[in-house]
Amino acid sequence: MPTFQSYEGQTPAWCPGCGNFPILKTLKEALAELEIEPHQLTVVSGIGQAAKLPHYMKCNTFNGLHGRTLPVATGIRLANHEMPVIAVAGDGDCYGEGGNHLLHAIRRNINVKLFVHDNQVYGLTKGQASPTTMEGVVTKTQPFGSLSEALNPMAMAVALDCSFVARGFAGDAEFLKGLMKEALNHKGFALLDILQPCVTFNKVNTYQWYSGRVYRIGDDHDPFDRIEAFKKALEWGEKIPTGIIYRNSRPTLEERIPVIKDTPLIKQRFSFKEAEKEIQGFY
Amino acid sequence: MDYTIRIGGEAGQGLQTIGGVLAKVFARSGLHVFTHQDYMSRIRGGHNFYQIRLSDREVMSSREKVDILIALDLNTISIHRGSLSEEGIIIYDAAFIKKGFDSPEFLNIPFEAIAVEAGGNRIMANTVATGAVLGILGMDLNIFEDIIRERFSKKGEEIAGKNIASARAGFDHAVKVCTRCDFAVPEPGGTPLMLINGNEATGLGALMSGCRFYAAYPMTPSTGIMIFLASKAKEYGIVIEQAEDEISAINMALGASFAGTRAMTGSSGGGFALMVEGLSLAAMTETPIVIAEVQRPGPATGLPTRTEQADLLFVLHAGHGEFARVVLAPGTPEQAFYLTNKAFDLAEKYQIPVFILSDQHLADSEWTFRGLDTGRLRHNDYKLRSEALESISVYKRHRLTENGISPMAVPGESGHLIVTDSDEHDEEGHMIEDAETRIKMTQKRLLKKLPLIRQEIEPPLLYGSERPDIVIAGWGSTYGVMKEAVDVFSGDYAIAMLHFSELYPFPSTEKFDYLSVLGNARLSLCIENNATGQFSRLMRAETGYKFDAGINKYDGRPFTLEGLSGELDAHISKL
Numbered sequence: 073m074p075t076f077q078s079y080e081g082q083t084p085a086w087c088p089g090c091g092n093f094p095i096l097k098t099l100k101e102a103l104a105e106l107e108i109e110p111h112q113l114t115v116v117s118g119i120g121q122a123a124k125l126p127h128y129m130k131c132n133t134f135n136g137l138h139g140r141t142l143p144v145a146t147g148i149r150l151a152n153h154e155m156p157v158i159a160v161a162g163d164g165d166c167y168g169e170g171g172n173h174l175l176h177a178i179r180r181n182i183n184v185k186l187f188v189h190d191n192q193v194y195g196l197t198k199g200q201a202s203p204t205t206m207e208g209v210v211t212k213t214q215p216f217g218s219l220s221e222a223l224n225p226m227a228m229a230v231a232l233d234c235s236f237v238a239r240g241f242a243g244d245a246e247f248l249k250g251l252m253k254e255a256l257n258h259k260g261f262a263l264l265d266i267l268q269p270c271v272t273f274n275k276v277n278t279y280q281w282y283s284g285r286v287y288r289i290g291d292d293h294d295p296f297d298r299i300e301a302f303k304k305a306l307e308w309g310e311k312i313p314t315g316i317i318y319r320n321s322r323p324t325l326e327e328r329i330p331v332i333k334d335t336p337l338i339k340q341r342f343s344f345k346e347a348e349k350e351i352q353g354f355y
Numbered sequence: 356m357d358y359t360i361r362i363g364g365e366a367g368q369g370l371q372t373i374g375g376v377l378a379k380v381f382a383r384s385g386l387h388v389f390t391h392q393d394y395m396s397r398i399r400g401g402h403n404f405y406q407i408r409l410s411d412r413e414v415m416s417s418r419e420k421v422d423i424l425i426a427l428d429l430n431t432i433s434i435h436r437g438s439l440s441e442e443g444i445i446i447y448d449a450a451f452i453k454k455g456f457d458s459p460e461f462l463n464i465p466f467e468a469i470a471v472e473a474g475g476n477r478i479m480a481n482t483v484a485t486g487a488v489l490g491i492l493g494m495d496l497n498i499f500e501d502i503i504r505e506r507f508s509k510k511g512e513e514i515a516g517k518n519i520a521s522a523r524a525g526f527d528h529a530v531k532v533c534t535r536c537d538f539a540v541p542e543p544g545g546t547p548l549m550l551i552n553g554n555e556a557t558g559l560g561a562l563m564s565g566c567r568f569y570a571a572y573p574m575t576p577s578t579g580i581m582i583f584l585a586s587k588a589k590e591y592g593i594v595i596e597q598a599e600d601e602i603s604a605i606n607m608a609l610g611a612s613f614a615g616t617r618a619m620t621g622s623s624g625g626g627f628a629l630m631v632e633g634l635s636l637a638a639m640t641e642t643p644i645v646i647a648e649v650q651r652p653g654p655a656t657g658l659p660t661r662t663e664q665a666d667l668l669f670v671l672h673a674g675h676g677e678f679a680r681v682v683l684a685p686g687t688p689e690q691a692f693y694l695t696n697k698a699f700d701l702a703e704k705y706q707i708p709v710f711i712l713s714d715q716h717l718a719d720s721e722w723t724f725r726g727l728d729t730g731r732l733r734h735n736d737y738k739l740r741s742e743a744l745e746s747i748s749v750y751k752r753h754r755l756t757e758n759g760i761s762p763m764a765v766p767g768e769s770g771h772l773i774v775t776d777s778d779e780h781d782e783e784g785h786m787i788e789d790a791e792t793r794i795k796m797t798q799k800r801l802l803k804k805l806p807l808i809r810q811e812i813e814p815p816l817l818y819g820s821e822r823p824d825i826v827i828a829g830w831g832s833t834y835g836v837m838k839e840a841v842d843v844f845s846g847d848y849a850i851a852m853l854h855f856s857e858l859y860p861f862p863s864t865e866k867f868d869y870l871s872v873l874g875n876a877r878l879s880l881c882i883e884n885n886a887t888g889q890f891s892r893l894m895r896a897e898t899g900y901k902f903d904a905g906i907n908k909y910d911g912r913p914f915t916l917e918g919l920s921g922e923l924d925a926h927i928s929k930l
Contacts, residue, residue, distance in 0.1 A: 082785060111770050116610070119777070127776075127785050132766035134613050135776040135786070136606065137636050143603040147610020147618070148766075150594050151568060155614070155767045176599040331592040337567050338615040338765065340592050347563050347591060348729045354549040354559075355383065 074104050081129040086121060091242035091268030092189060096128055098245045099158075099187070102252040113156050116145040118170065120162035120196045122189035122268075139169025142177040145184045146325075152336045153183065153326040156256065163190040167203040167223050178234040178261055180325040185255045185262045188225070189242075191270035192277050199273035209276055225265050226305035230298065230318045235260035237301070237318040241286045242268040243279055247314065254316060260324050267312070282312070289315030296320060356539055357410040359418050360488065363435055364427025367399040369481040373425065374405030376485050376502055378550055381409045382723045383498045385545020389414040389835065390552075390721040391913065396575070396659040402430050411541055415687065415722060415835025419917045422538070423491060425484055428452055442537060446487060446529075448480070462491075462533055464525065473524035475517040482518045486525030492538045496526055549724050553717035553832075554579030556688035557647055560695025561619055562587055563732055566645070568611035568618040570596040570604040574626040575659050576715040577649035581621065601626040605633030609642045613775065615738065615765030617699055621647035621711075624666045625656060631673045634708055638678030640775040641753065641761065641800065643702035643709075645695070650714040652911045661911035662715035664831055664884040667893065670710055671859055677797070679804045681709040681812075682859040686834025688722050690856050693731060700733040701811060705804050706763055712858070714884070716913040717832035737763065744769040751782040755795055759803030809860040814867035819851030825927060826873055828853040828902065829882040830890050836914045837882055843920050848927065855890070861897035873900055878930060880923070881905045884913065 079100040086092050103113065110130045117123035119138035126133040132155075136144045145159040166174055166188050177184065193211075194200040201211050201218040204225065208217040229237040236258040240248040248266065255262035267286065269279050293315070294300055301318035326332060332340075360377065362370045374390060381388045389408045395401035406421075408414050420440045426432045426447040439445065439460060448466040449455040455463060464487050466480035475482070482503070489499060500519050507515035529536075551559070558580045561569070569584045571577070585595045594611070598604035601622050608618040622630065627648045637644045648670055652663035670682055681701050685691035691713065698709040739762040744750065750771035754761045761782075766773045774784030779796060781787045815828070819841040825848055829837050837852045844850045853869055855862070864870050873879050881891045881902040886909040891902050906922045908914055 109770075111772055112767060114614075114766050124786070126774075130772060132772055133774040133776070133784065134610065134640070135778065136609070136640070137632055137777055140602065140606045140633070140636075143598065143606035144610035144613070146596070146603075147568070147570065147607035147612075148614040149610075150596065150607070151611040151614035151616040151618075152767060172599055173603055176603070329594060331588060332594060337592065337594055337611075340567075342565050342567065342591065344563060344565070344729075344732070344734050350559060350562060350587065351549065351727050351729070354551045354555070355547050 073107060074109050076100050076104050078110055079103060079129040079131065082127055084128045085124070087272050089271040090121070091191060091270065092121060092125065094242045094245045095189060095248070095266055095268060096125055098249045099252060100129055102249050102256065106253060106256055108156060113158065114148055115158045115160060116141050116148065117160040118165045120165045122160055122162040123165060125160045139165055139173065141165065142170060142173040142184065142186065146177060146180065146182050149182055149184055149326065150329070150332065150337065152338045153332060154336050157184045159184050159186045161186065161188050162195070163188060163192060163204045164194045164202040167225055171203070175232065178229060178232045178263070181235050181260045181322060183260055183324040183326055186264065187252070188263070188265045189268045190225070190265050191268045191274055193270050193274040195270050195273055206276065224305065224308065225263065226317050227302065229263050230302050230305045233320065234263055234318070235320050235322055236262035236316070237305070238262070238264045238316045239314045240264055240266045241282060241314050242266060243282060244286065244288070244314065247288055251316065258319065260322065285310060285312045286314055287311060289313045289317070356541065357408070357412070357414070358422040358538060359420060360407045360409070360423045360425070361404050361421045361435060362425040362427065363402065363404040363431030365400045366395065366397055366403050368427045370403055370405045370427065373481050373485050374407055376499065377488060378407050378721055379502055380489065380498045381407070382550040383547045384494065385547060386410065386540070387412060387414050387548065388550060388721065388723045389416060391417045391716065392719045393912070394660050402434060404431070404435070414839070416839045416916045417913065419915045423488060425488065426452070429454055442535070444491060444533070444536065446484070446491070459535060462529070464528055464532070466525070469524045469528055470521045473517070473520040475521040479518055479521040482521040483525030486522035487529035490526040490529030491533050491536045492540045493536070494540050496522060546725070549726060550721050551688045551724065552579070552719055552721045553685070553688045553691050553713055554649070554719070555583050556691040557695050557711055557713065558583030560692040561645070561699070562591060562593070563729065564696045564699035565617045565734065566619050566699065567592065567616045568594045568608060569620065570598045570607035570611070571621050572598050572601045572604050572626055574623045576651055576718040577621045577623050577626070577647060579718055580647055580649070601629035602633060605630040605644070605646070606636070608644055609633060609637055609640070612642045612644055613640070613766070615768070617703070619645040619647065621649065623649050623651045624653050624669065627666070627670070627673070635674040635676055635678070636777050637708045638674060638676070638680070638800065639777050641706035642775070643706050645698045645702050645709050645711065647711040647713060649718050650712065658911040660715065662832070662884060662913050663909065663911060664714055664833070665886070665889065665909070667712065667858070667889040670712055671893070677801055679705065679707050679801050679808060680859065681707065681808060682712055683710060684712040684831035684856055684858050685717065686831055686854055686856050688717070689724050689727065691717065692727055694856065696732045700735060701808065703737045704735070705760060705808055707804065707808070712831060714832050716884070739764040741768060744771060747771070752784045753780060753796070754782050755799055758807060759799040805860060809863060812857045812860055812862045814862045814864070815853045815855040815869050817851055817853055817867070817869070817872060819845055820849040822875065823849050823851035823872065824877045825850040826853055826876040826879045827882055827923065828855070828873070828879065830855040830858060833882050833884060833914060836916055836919050839916050840919045840923055843916070844923065844927070858893070861893065870898055870900055878926060879903045880926060882914070882919065883907050885909055
């Protein structure tokens with residue numbers, strides 16, 4: 073039976089107080105509670121501080137390129153859909169460089185869990201604006217303040233009919249753990265956006281800024297109601313909802329590909345002898 | 356006997372149907388066939404042609420002179436009339452193109468009217484035209500009738516019957532009205548030959564090498580590979596994913612490969628440009644991958660449906676950083692089949708990216724072959740499997756070994772963890788920044804592997820004189836035209852071809868001292884479908900050898916036999 077310690081990896085090289093720490097800890101707990109062994113799981117990441125996470129735990133890991141987390145995760149899942157695949161990304165990684173891949177991962181409904189560490193800033197490159205940086209926030213590369221409207225990943229995902237859309241907060245680890253487990257148990261693509269204060273570069277969206285605003289979505293919200301979900305997704309400012317905003321039940325990509333419906337690709341035996349008859353098709 | 360048939364018309368008029376069926380009839384009759392296609396980047400309209408050369412000897416290039424021109428529109432007549440051979444014939448439907456011609460080379464065959472008269476409909480005009488060509492050539496209809504039955508078996512006997520009637524009517528009409536038809540095609544009965552184009556052969560090679568995952572974004576002229584594999588997906592269990600872009604395609608293929616599947620992607624130059632980041636990732640993570648780069652003229656969108664060999668240096672140098680790769684450039688569909696198999700074998704054995712560098716000319720040209728020898732295929736599994744895995748106490752994905760090859764295991768197959776990283780990493784796959792590990796990893800990925808890979812590379816093929824005075828050298832799809840050009844000149848000169856189909860690591864001279872062949876020649880010419888002589892430059896960089904001159908064609912069209920022979924003649928006459 074795996075425990076929290078089963079996932080213990082290298083010592084993280086994040087800044088003291090970084091919002092990534094509680095996320096890492098929570099993920100290990102969630103996995104242990106779901107009894108997923110480290111070797112049964114693959115965590116894929118791209119580039120950024122969040123993308124270093126798999127190195128700080130024990131599991132199969134493909135740490136690839138900036139923004140390209142989801143295509144790699146998709147390829148792994150299609151080759152072996154018995155293996156849970158978690159994609160870990162930052163807001164720049166996933167919503168900026170990897171925006172196109174996100175759209176299509178949602179459309180495919182590949183059964184990959186995407187956990188986005190959303191700190192509304194580029195941490196690895198030291199503090200430039202990210203797609204979720206709020207309009208007007210001044211950085212070294214945005215001297216007039218960020219002139220673009222901040223991306224609302226929740227509203228975007230609801231609009232795309234993403235099969236699981238949730239928001240967590242690094243400052244509410246207990247609730248976050250429940251969301252991670254819900255996402256892992258969900259059948260289909262899951263987007264879990266985790267608000268994660270960057271204590272070094274983001275002087276606006278601090279723990280303090282969030283603590284007065286973040287609230288847990290109550291039982292009265294029906295996540296299967298897309299219109300209600302959309303309203304919830306649009307809430308940002310004085311009140312910021314956390315919890316499952318939207319979900320639906322639709323077939324995954326893996327289920328819809330007849331050749332892997334029953335057996336994962338890597339477990340299928342291929343007959344070279346049988347394939348030889350294909351040559352006859354060219355006479 | 357050596358005839359050329361050209362079918363010209365607008366896109367969408369069924370040129371490919373007529374041409375494809377005729378080529379198949381000839382191949383089944385045991386005749387040698389070479390076809391090539393010239394098409395514009397549009398769905399309908401414009402001017403396209405499909406050309407078939409047939410002979411009782413091996414043919415592997417296109418000629419400029421046409422013996423039978425099938426004109427499906429007026430434009431075809433004005434463009435190609437001048438290419439007609441002395442005994443050549445132009446067949447056309449005067450009612451359809453609304454113009455008649457009186458010259459003796461013209462043969463009016465009312466394709467549409469004959470089809471309707473025979474009980475078919477206007478769509479069957481193409482069947483009439485195909486039947487007419489067979490009549491003109493003095494062949495019989497049996498094989499064509501078989502093909503019609505196979506093709507329409509699903510649509511029912513009635514449709515097949517009407518097509519057969521249309522074919523016969525076209526055939527009979529042509530025999531009756533063609534007074535100057537004097538073609539001498541041997542009686543059928545020879546061993547049927549297989550007919551296959553470069554893209555199909557690459558796809559077939561991939562299928563028969565155990566490729567189970569193909570992700571790509573459609574791009575002419577590479578799409579044929581994806582279409583072939585997709586047509587076999589259900590039967591053989593292949594996952595085909597049409598990615599949102601080429602960046603995604605290569606990353607998906609890498610994910611599938613990491614997870615334990617033989618994976619491939621393909622594109623043309625512009626799409627491959629987007630994959631370059633992922634190429635470098637494949638190298639750093641030592642994830643096997645096969646990439647088909649089917650060239651077309653650039654830069655940028657270039658000539659989307661035409662041919663060029665101008666991505667050689669790009670493919671050789673693509674990717675940031677230094678790493679091992681293999682570049683294979685088949686010259687024929689047969690080579691494409693075997694080299695694709697070799698690509699999968701080398702990719703997995705050395706955990707590197709391997710390229711199939713093809714081009715539109717090879718991709719779309721059909722050749723006849725006696726067959727393919729599946730006994731030559733390599734089916735090695737280089738992965739670390741269950742029993743071997745269990746005997747290891749500590750598994751490290753990037754373990755430092757004598758030969759630089761780390762045993763490759765796949766996630767989930769054992770209790771061991773598989774970790775890899777695009778950052779420089781240690782043996783376990785975790786990111787590092789220290790100088791010592793960096794040096795060891797570079798030695799492992801590049802310096803140790805490269806000499807081993809180089810030993811697997813075959814030297815160029817010498818065809819023609821053993822001690823040539825004149826050597827023509829080239830690579831990839833110019834194989835056929837170079838070989839036939841050697842035949843043209845070999846009666847008068849000691850001439851030979853050196854054809855390179857395995858380009859990188861550049862072949863050593865250990866197995867065959869091709870440099871001494873070049874050194875002893877009075878004239879050496881490098882034949883390339885590009886403007887700058889990219890292979891010439893590679894040759895000079897790798898061996899120091901400099902060709903006397905280059906023959907470069909960069910109009911987006913392949914060399915024709917007459918074209919290349921003419922240029923060769925100009926060089927040779929100066930000797």
